[in-house]
Amino acid sequence: GENVEQHPSTLSVQEGDSAVIKCTYSDSASNYFPWYKQELGKGPQLIIDIRSNVGEKKDQRIAVTLNKTAKHFSLHITETQPEDSAVYFCAGEGDYKLSFGAGTTVTVRA
Amino acid sequence: NAGVTQTPKFQVLKTGQSMTLQCAQDMNHEYMSWYRQDPGMGLRLIHYSVGAGITDQGEVPNGYNVSRSTTEDFPLRLLSAAPSQTSVYFCASSPIVQNQPQHFGDGTRLSIL
Numbered sequence: 711g712e713n714v715e716q717h718p719s720t721l722s723v724q725e726g727d728s729a730v731i732k733c734t735y736s737d738s739a740s741n742y743f744p745w746y747k748q749e750l751g752k753g754p755q756l757i758i759d760i761r762s763n764v765g766e767k768k769d770q771r772i773a774v775t776l777n778k779t780a781k782h783f784s785l786h787i788t789e790t791q792p793e794d795s796a797v798y799f800c801a802g803e804g805d806y807k808l809s810f811g812a813g814t815t816v817t818v819r820a
Numbered sequence: 821n822a823g824v825t826q827t828p829k830f831q832v833l834k835t836g837q838s839m840t841l842q843c844a845q846d847m848n849h850e851y852m853s854w855y856r857q858d859p860g861m862g863l864r865l866i867h868y869s870v871g872a873g874i875t876d877q878g879e880v881p882n883g884y885n886v887s888r889s890t891t892e893d894f895p896l897r898l899l900s901a902a903p904s905q906t907s908v909y910f911c912a913s914s915p916i917v918q919n920q921p922q923h924f925g926d927g928t929r930l931s932i933l
Contacts, residue, residue, distance in 0.1 A: 711879065719860070742919035753824075753910050753924030754863070761919055799862055806851060806870065807878065808922060810862035 712737040716811025729787040733800035740802040826925035843911030850916035852894040856907040
């Protein structure tokens, strides 16, 4: 099955700086890569996703890049704000099954 | 719009007890799934269903049963609770078309003593 690794496990950034989270995956058949944000006491919420026929996708301050050859994808958050503090998960999907990374706890320092 | 609703939100059980975690969605999604979340391990797929009457195992199915008698509901049963099943459980749903985001409930926090 799919194995998704995520780095770093924790990330502390100054407000206004950028945050980058990187993930690698093992199954070359995976073709859908969502990113989820989880706030305390809540379920994961989709923030952006990318499909295998696209190399980059952007939504305001959030962007995701995908390198299918190298089997890695990354989340970029620019101009970080305190409300960006949360746990972020990457995931890879093949055959209707999502495999998640272990998560990155992002803390934005005021 | 309720989305995905999970009940109960919290539960404490004794080892050996059984219980059912409820999950309901009102989006007419064919695909539903159950995950458990443990510290440092992300979310792991327990069971999933691609439609009423169809279920299949995920990555960590042992000790859990599911059934899917309706499109809306997908209950998860713990047959004989063990301390290793202490976790946060999330239910999710999505349309059956591939590459669609899954919608998650807010979880059930389960402690087994």
